Structures are given as structure tokens and as C-alpha cells.
Amino acid sequence: MHLKKLAILFLSVLFLFTGCNDKKTEEKVVKKEIKKVDVNVHTIKKQTYPVWVDFSGKTEALKKVAITSRVNGELKELFFTAGQSVKKGDTLFKIDDRQYKAVLAQKLATLNKDESSQRLALANLRRYEPLVQKGLAPREKLDELKARLGEYNAVVKADKSAVKEAKLDVEYSIVKATIDGKIGKSLVDIGNIITSSDKLAEVVQTKDLYVNFNPSSSEVFILNRYKSEEFPKVRVLPENVEDQNLSLNGKVDFIDNVTNETTGTVLMRAKIDNHNNSLFPGTFVNIKLFVTDKIPVIAVNPNNLAQNQLGSYVLAVDENNKIVKKQVEVEYSNKELAIIKSGLKDGDRVVVSAINRLQENQEVNALEVSNPISK
Structure with a gap:
């Protein structure tokens, strides 16, 4: 009787352990069934890209001009606000011109006086020439009149140059923009005595x-x-x-x-x-x-590059839909594209989605997407 009970107890324990082992085997089988990860890939093709x-x-x-005055004097007015746009010829500053106008008036008076003397010398010469031709007057007197007229001609010419210079001084008392551009702030205040060496403002x-x-x-x-x-x-x-x-x-x-x-x-x-x-x-x-x-190249998006001790690499999907690592040599790279000198060829399927959780030899579902390099 005792032997029969022991036999039943043994069989029960045996079935219990057998059931546990079967359960563990099933769990192991479940753990081995790893779900494939979907990854986006782009098939490499040698083609042209805009390379920047x-x-x-x-x-x-483009131009930067210091505004200066060509004459000295007290600054009376300014005709702009800092930062405004100006055109060539716009009036910017006004310098006291009274002394220059006085000089001009004096030069004009001298010119008028000398022109009168010039006209008189010319009239005397014209009156005397017929007399010399008829032998009624000495030629020496004619030569003297010609010399005097020449002197007055030279004096009048000098007077005209002096008047022109005096007019320029009056004109230069108005300081104008010499180029189109934007003017900065005035570097001098009204009331200052300025000279031709002073920088008044700057136009760029x-x-x-x-x-x-x-x-x-x-x-x-x-x-x-x-x-x-x-x-x-x-x-x-x-x-x-x-x-x-x-x-x-x-x-x-x-x-x-x-x-x-x-x-x-x-x-x-x-x-x-x-x-x-x-x-x-x-x-x-x-x-x-x-x-x-115009030049066909093999290129990838720089975001698809990673680094290791050997340099740059990309992850790709082989013909068995498994992840492989490909070391590449980058010839040139910017934010838009990386031109690959070696390591990739036409037909390689490069992973263009997140790669941080992928491992070599991992089997994946490769989903073809458009070129991640924008043209």
C-alpha cells in the first residue's frame, strides 16, 4: 500500500516538472521571435546636385565718403537727420559765406575796372593803326599801344580767374553730398568754426x-x-x-x-x-x-553619417535585409549634402531613418523613400 502511494506521488512530481520545462521552452521560443524593425532607406545613385x-x-x-568742407568758417545750418538717405547734390551743411561774398564783390569790381582799361587800350590801338599805315604817326607808338593792350588782356584774364575762384568759395560754403547713400550723424555742431581738414559726416x-x-x-x-x-x-x-x-x-x-x-x-x-x-x-x-x-557624384545627407574610430560610416541594408556598416571617405560636406569619395556605390541602400538603435546583422524591413538630399 505504501509503495502504491509513493509511486503515485513520484508520477505527480514528474508531470509537474515536465510541465514546467515545456513552459520554459515555450517562453524561450517566444523570446527568440524578435519583431523586425521598419527602416527607411534610399537607394544610392550617382547623380548631379547643386554644390554650395x-x-x-x-x-x-560699396562706397564710403567722408564729407568735408573746402572752405573755412562758422557752421550755420545743417539740412539732414542722422540715418536718412541722401542723393548726390543734396545740401547737407551751410557755412557762413559773408566774407567770401565780399571777396567776390571785390574781385568783380577789379575785373570791371580792368576790362574798361582793356577796351580803352583796344580803341586807342584801332585809331592809331590807320595813321601809321598812312605814315602820319611813328610805328614805335603803335608798338607801345599793342604792348599796353597785351598787358590789359593778361590782367583781365587773371581777374577772371580770381573771380571764378571767389565764386567757388561762395559755392563751397554750401556742403553737398557727393554720392547717393545713407548719411550718419553730424560730427560737428552748429556754431563751430570748421576747417577743410574737419570731417563733418560720412555717407555710405x-x-x-x-x-x-x-x-x-x-x-x-x-x-x-x-x-x-x-x-x-x-x-x-x-x-x-x-x-x-x-x-x-x-x-x-x-x-x-x-x-x-x-x-x-x-x-x-x-x-x-x-x-x-x-x-x-x-x-x-x-x-x-x-x-x-553639372558633375555627377555619390552623396548622402550629412544626418545619415556617423563616426567611429575608423572615421565616417553609414548603415546600409544588404540583399538579405540585414544591417551592415559601411566605412566611407567624405570628399566634401556641408549642411545639405556629403559627397562620398569611396565606400558607397550605385545600388547601395543607405538607412536614412534613426540609426542609434540599429545593430549590425539585424534583420529589418527596408522601406524605400525619396532622396533625403534637397535640391
Whole structure:
């Protein structure tokens, strides 16, 4: 009887352990069934992209003119407000002109007097010439009259020059703008005695601006080799402004013909349209310079690049739909695209979605999406 009970107890324990083992086996099977992750991929194709190169630079006024006076005197009036736009020929300052008008009146009186003497000398000469021709008067007297007329001619000519100079002094007492542009604040106050060495204000032309920047000599070499335009276009934004819709457009108009021996850079300049006066001279800016859109390249979005000890790499999906790591050599990169020199080829499917949770050899569902590089 006891043996029978022991046998039943043994069988019960055996079935219990067997059931537990089956349950553990089922759990293990469940754990091994890992759900495939959906990843976005883009199939690489060698093609053309608009290639822009990034630089930093500084704006400069197209023209900057110091307003000065050509005459000395007390400043009586000014005819502008600081920051306003002025046109060439606009009156800016008025200097006391009374002494210059007095000098002009004196020069005019002298001219009138000497012109009268000139007319008299001419009349005497014309009256005397017939007498000499008829032998009624000596030729020496005729020569004397001719010499006197010549003297008066010279005096009148000098008087006219003096009058012209005196008129200029009167005109110069009104100081005018010599270029179109925007004028700064007056550097002198009304009542001051100013001289021709004093700077009264400054006018800058800002409708167009220069942008100066300094690419390396190798960058200039590549630009000259591959550029699609004789005068490459540029887009300019102030530092820390990202919205490309706000860019100011222009073109390169000057590339220096020498390399700076100290820095290894070449001075380059672009002229940009600033008709809305969005930028001021002296502003630090970011420059995007167009190189070409004619050369086919293999490229990826810079966001799809990662770094390890060997350099740059991308994740791709192979023919078995498994994740593989591909080390790449980047030839050039900006915020829009990274041109790949080696490591990728046509047909490679590069992962363009988040890669931080993906592992090599992980099996995935590859979903083809459009090119993540915007043109």
C-alpha cells in the first residue's frame, strides 16, 4: 500500500516538472521571435546636385565718403537727420559765406575796372593803326599801344580767374553730398568754426554691398576647375540666422591673383543686392558659394553619417535585409549634402531613418523613400 502511494506521488512530481520545462521552452521560443524593425532607406545613385561651399566673411560698403568742407568758417545750418538717405547734390551743411561774398564783390569790381582799361587800350590801338599805315604817326607808338593792350588782356584774364575762384568759395560754403547713400550723424555742431581738414559726416552707399572672404588656395583651385559660372553666385546671411529664405543674393566679382604667404588664403569678394538695407557694412556673415550642378557624384545627407574610430560610416541594408556598416571617405560636406569619395556605390541602400538603435546583422524591413538630399 505504501509503495502504491509513493509511486503515485513520484508520477505527480514528474508531470509537474515536465510541465514546467515545456513552459520554459515555450517562453524561450517566444523570446527568440524578435519583431523586425521598419527602416527607411534610399537607394544610392550617382547623380548631379547643386554644390554650395560655405565660408565666413564680412560686409563692406560699396562706397564710403567722408564729407568735408573746402572752405573755412562758422557752421550755420545743417539740412539732414542722422540715418536718412541722401542723393548726390543734396545740401547737407551751410557755412557762413559773408566774407567770401565780399571777396567776390571785390574781385568783380577789379575785373570791371580792368576790362574798361582793356577796351580803352583796344580803341586807342584801332585809331592809331590807320595813321601809321598812312605814315602820319611813328610805328614805335603803335608798338607801345599793342604792348599796353597785351598787358590789359593778361590782367583781365587773371581777374577772371580770381573771380571764378571767389565764386567757388561762395559755392563751397554750401556742403553737398557727393554720392547717393545713407548719411550718419553730424560730427560737428552748429556754431563751430570748421576747417577743410574737419570731417563733418560720412555717407555710405549700401544699396549694394561688398562681401569679403578668404578661401584657401586649394578651395580656389577647385572652384576655378569645376565652377559652372564665370562669376559664381552667392547667398549671404548674418551669422546665427538659418532661414535661407532671408538670404541676400549676389555674385563673385573679384578673385585676387596672389596667395597670402602667411595664411595660405586668397582674397575673394562678392557684390550683393542690399536694396532693402537689410545688412549694414561691417557685419559678419555666412556665405554660400555655388560651385556646380553639372558633375555627377555619390552623396548622402550629412544626418545619415556617423563616426567611429575608423572615421565616417553609414548603415546600409544588404540583399538579405540585414544591417551592415559601411566605412566611407567624405570628399566634401556641408549642411545639405556629403559627397562620398569611396565606400558607397550605385545600388547601395543607405538607412536614412534613426540609426542609434540599429545593430549590425539585424534583420529589418527596408522601406524605400525619396532622396533625403534637397535640391
